[in-house]
Amino acid sequence: MLIGFIAGSLLMTGRSMVWELDGFAQHYPILVQLRHMIAAFLTNPSQGFTHWSWHISLGSDQLTNLSYYVIGDLFNYLVILFPKNHLEMAFAFLVFLRMYVSGLAFMLYTSTYQFKKISRIIGALAYAFNGYALSTGLHHPFFILPLIFFPLLCYGIDRVLLNKSWLPLALAVFLTLFANFYFAWILAIGTFIYLIIRLLSRRKAGDFHFWQSVGKMALAVILGLGMSAVVFLPTALFATKSTRIHQAFANGMVFFPPEYYLKMPSAILPTGRAMNFWLVIGISSLSFLGVIYTLKHFKKYRWQNIGLIVALIGILIPAFGAIMNAVSTPSNRWFLLANIIFGLATMALVDHLDQLTKNDIAWLTGAGTLLIIIVWAANGFILNLKAHDAVTYGFLLLTVIALLITFIFKWQPWIKVGLILVLFMLNLAANIIGIYSPNASSLAIQQLNRGLATRFSKDYYNGAQQYVKQQSGFFRTSMAPRYHYNEHLQNLANYTNTNTDLSINSGINNTSVYLTLQNGYLGKFSRSVGNSQFSMNTPIAQGDYRTAFNNLLGVRYVFAKANTKKPPMVPYGYHLVKNANGQPKVFQAKARVNAVPAIENMAGTVIYKTNNALPLAYTQFKTFSTNAYNRLNPVNRERVMTQGAVVDAKHNTQPLNYQSPSKNLDYQVQVDRSSFIDSGKKLTAYRLGILGDKNQKQLVNQPHAQVSLGANLQKTKDLLATNRMIYENNQYENRNGLKKLTTDVTGKPLQYYLKVKQPKQTKNAELYLVLSGIKQTDGTVADHNKWMANKYLLQNKLYSRLGKLNVARHSLLKPTFGGYNFDAYTTGFHNGYAQYDNDNLSNYRQIDNMVLNLGYSTKSRKRIKLNFDMVKNIKFKSVKLIAMPFNKSYDKQMQKLKQSGLNNLKVSTNQVTGQSHNDISGTLVTSIPYSSGWRLTIDGKPTKTFVVNKGFVGAKLPAGKHQIKLMYETPGLGLSKWISIFSWLIVILSISYVGVRFLLVRKSQPNNANNKQSPTNRKPLD
Incomplete structure (x- = not known):
């Protein structure tokens, strides 16, 4: 019935279960990919299930790259039962199925203890439909898995501690490790804490045998790990070398910001809204009162309450969250484990509805009232609730009233339980509607229209991919700026395109994918050349549209929108593909019903092609040491790779004497003072609302409305003087190059320009803005309050005490976290980057250096406009403008490199073959992301590979003609297979032994059913 409310809400609004952010960008296309993998395996099992896929970025291992999402999640394999055209239905069905099974898992766990049947049912519903499950099921379907596995792990531990079989624990460990390595870490720590609590609670029991229990649990864990080794171990090895391995612990925080602690009470009941740092609580009113009941009876539920206290202390400390989040960012996603305590507390209250005392009722009534008071106080003594939140607190009051009556x-008793059950079910239904109905929540609006995911996946390139697939040879593709740009999103990780995995099912090799686990070597390469589009989820993206970058990676075709007013900015050497009549070859968008232009490409597609894209494998006859490489700026690092192979010192046998063709451009920092308030006339224009208008001076000099310049004259003069001083000091700081971007007395950023002194040097070149030593200063609460006071003073408006209080409240409850946007504009192109707030737990990294490609142009560019926002100032150690020429000389160089490519190159699953044909020895250079899983043979003889160009497979290549063969096998997979087979054999033999023994005992004792003992009266965790 409750799932019916979810499905019904989506049906009424025409929405699907696919979220327009990660659901559309990751989960749905990866599920489509899995279905294709299953179908291919069933068609030809001898080819294996997972492979090296060339359709995932520059090439990726399906097992390790996709294991975070689908490989180990057994529910996903049911997708093969659904037709291709109904995968959105499969997506939703699998979410609902996981939620249902989480309730069953909780029921199994509670079967160890003595609860009334109705209490267990209510507890299971509270557990399955908690705020975490409802909100993450809407956005990240597999995040429901730990809600299934944690009760199974706890059940397995209980079975062992009660001298039962270790097999349930072994199977639970297998499922946990097999499904998702990330949640396995969280569950391992949570299960260990549960184990400690259970050991302490059982220590005085007469039937408790410590060493026997520890031995059985150790055996179960070892066998569970062994059974899952085929997926878990290769993935764990890959994760240690991924782009996410180097991060500041807890984002450098010792404590959370004050607003986090102040918002915690508001997160207890309302569902669906993750607080900062991924804290989601959102329990039902009955569960909240159950927690109060068990706390009131602390001794009776001692160990359960201790577990709750540990969890509550954990969400107060960033370090605890960071440890639970794989020793990285301070995410409190782990708090999902506390739902098992909330479920137990719910059952405890329902079980004792007949035994509630006057004191119990007083506690429950007082707690409900106190929670509302605390929420009011923590929100700045304003109970400005959303409509759905008011309903939520209304159900709390109704539940308390029902208990009183x-x-x-x-x-x-049956009336009591019936009334509470009705209110409880209505509460859960209201919570569901509060999330899944657009009338109550913005979350529902973020769900894609039904059918859009299916349609857009098929029409992602408007059919242009079919033309590209017909072209010969191995190559990669990319896209021009704003080819796929979801206007509903901020697109902070990639300023000019939305990161997505939609291309992996297109049959072409696109450079960009959006995955949690990415090859760390790609990250090293991308960051070494200063790719502004680098993020941990998307290390390559479109390579910031840089010419040499894309040529090195073999990008032959670039997709761009057709029918645009201006041609897109594409790298040097890329030209429109045209029809025989000389007109651009346009792939028109298909007509569609209920189009969503903010997401879909309605303009059609054109294709740009270059002849400078390098082959997958070629030979460089010069080498360049990594030490010398590190001394170059990022722009020259990219260019040097076109002239020689970047290798470690021991492989630097043919040193390159690199002569940089780049030019450092002189420039002057200018500030646009037209909208900068530093004089009486500009203040007049500001108050008239015409500051910055073209006819501003003319209008100010004409008769106009009274602006009262004499009001607060001295204070106003002081502010204007302060602004002039800010400008003069800033000009002095920037006299020899840009050193600081700053704000005025109201916190408004100044408008900056870099005026190029010799614009002709920017012709026929890519222009780069190279920022080094970046440090931002965030505005404090005091700064924000002062800026607002200054703004009101300049406007000559009343800044009341209530206004000051509201600003202070807003600054405290909605602070900034050091994030900002930086934009650079030049003729024909706009680029930029986003510094994420340090409360962003997926993408945060402090940006110290940045390279922005401002595009290739055959025309001069005279100045660059700079914008920033959200911070007080940004300081730089240095800011350089670099012009990198691209011309016929570069074309000749790339054509020569192409001629050294392998003859008869054949690229297939897990294999690359070809023939080298060089007169002299050199270095084999590929654009295959480096992995120890690649094995090279030359004329059948094994040859060692090494890292070339900071992130790719390379090797020494002798002179002459040679047969080259590269074969791939997932690192660690061979050994892991044997470990899994051996472990499964042990478990199967154990199950067989137990089964045979049970049958023999049953046969020898035919009346044992009459001798069955009733279970003891055990409380949870006791």
């Missing part, structure tokens, strides 16, 4: 009038 049933207690006062001493209703029959």
Whole structure:
């Protein structure tokens, strides 16, 4: 019924279960990919299930790269039962199925203890439909898995501690490790804490045998790990070398910001809204009162309450969250484990509805009232609730009132339970509607229209991919700026395109994918050349549209929108593909019903092609040491790779004497003072609302409305003087190059320009803005309050005490976290980057250096406009403008490199073959992301590979003609397979032994059913 509310809400609004952010960008296309993998395996099992896929970025291992999402999640394999055209239905069905099974898992766990049947049902519903499950099921379907596995792990531990079989624990460990390595870490720590609590609670029991229990649990864990080794171990090895391995612990925080602690009470009941640092609580009113009940009876539920206290302390400390989040960012996603305690507390209250005392009722009533008071106080003594939140607190009051009435009038037990059950179910239904209905939540609006995911996946390139697939040879593709740009999103990780995995099912090799686990070597390469589009999820993207970058990676075709007013900015050497009549070859968008232009490409597609894209494998006859490489700036690092192979010192056998063709451009920092308030006339224009208008001076000199310049004259003069001083000091700081971007007395950023002194040097070149030693200063609460006071003073408006209080409240409850946007504009192109807030737990990294490609142009560019926002100032150690020429000389160089490519190159799953044909020895250079899984043979003889160009497979190549063969096998997979087979054999033999023994005992004792002992009266965790 409750799932019916979810499905019904989506049906009424025409929405699907696919979220327009990660659901559309990751989960849905990866599920489509999995279905294709399953179908291919069933068609030809001898080819294996997972492979090296060339359709995932520059090439990726399906097992390790996709294991975070689908490989180990057994629910996903049901997708093969659904037709291709109904995968959105499969997506939703799998979410609902996981939620249902999480409730069953909780029921199994509670079967160890003595609860009434109705209590267990209510507890399971509270557990399955908690705020975490409802919100993450909407956005990240597999995040429901730990809600299934944690009860199974706890059940397995209980079975062992009660001298039962270790097999349930072994199977639970297998499922956990097999499904998702990330949640396995969280569950391992949570299960260990649960184990400690259970050991302490059982220590005095007469039937407790410590060493026997520890031995059985160790055996179960070892066998569970062994059974899952085929997926878990290769993935764990890959994760240690991924782009995410180097991060500041807890984002450098010792404590969370004050607003986090102030918002915690508001997160207890309302569902669906993750607080900063991924804290999601959102329990039902009955569960909240259950927690109060168990706390009131602390001794009776001692160990359960200790577990709750540990969890509550954990969410107060960033370090605890960071440890739970794989020793990285301070994410409190782990708090999902506390739902098992909330479920137990719910059952405890329902079990004792007949035994509630006057004191219990007083506690429950007082706690409900106190929670609302605390929420009011923590929100700055304003109870400005959203409509759905008001309903949520209304159900809390109704539940308290129901308990009061049933207690006062001493209703029959079945009436009490029935009334509480009705209110409980209505509460859960209201929570669901509060998330899944667009009338109550913005979350529902973020769900894609039904059918859009299916349609857009098929029409992602408007059919242009079919033309590209017909072209010969191995090559890669990319896209021009704003080819796929979801206007509903901020697109902070990639300023000019939305990062997505939609291309992996297109049959072409696109450079960009959006995955949690990415090859760390790609990250090293991308960051070494200063790719502004680098993020941990998307290390390559479109390579910031840089010419040499894309040529090195073999990008032959670039997709761009057709029918645009201006041609897109594409790298040097890329030209429109045209029809025989000389007109651009346009792939028109298909007509569609209920189009969503903010997401879909309605303009059609054109293709740009270059002849400078390098082959997958070629030979460089010069080498360049990594030490010398590191001394170059990022722009020259990219260019040097076109002239020689970047290798470690021991492989630097043919040193290159690199002569940089780049030019450092002189420039002057200018500030646009037209909208900068530093004089009486500009203040007049500001108050008239015409500051910055072209006819500003003319209008100011004409008769106009009264602006009262004499009001607060001295204070106003002081502010204007302060602004002039800010400008003069800033000009002095920037006299020899840009050193600081700053704000005025109201916190408004100044408008900056870099005027190029010799614009002709920017012709026929890519222009780069190279920023080094970046440090931002965030505005404090005091700064924000002062800026607002200054703004009101300049406007000559009343800044009341209430206004000051509101600003202070807003600054405290909605602070900034050091994030900002930086934009650079030049003729024909706009680029930039985003510094994420340090409360962004997926993408945060402090940006110290940045290279922005401002595009290739055959024309001069005279100045660069700079914008920033959200911070007080940004300081730089240095800011350089670099012009990198691209011309016929570069074309000749690239054509020569192409001629050294392998003859008869054949690229297939897990294999690359070809023939080298060089007169002299050199270095084999590929654009295959480096992995120890690649094995090279030359004329059948094994040859060692090494890292070339900071992130790719390379090797020494002798002179002459040679047969080259590269074969791939997932690192660690061979050994892992044997470990899994051996472990499964042990478990199967153990199950067989137990089964045979059970049958023999049953046969020898035919009346044992009559001798069955009733279970003891055990409380949870006791």
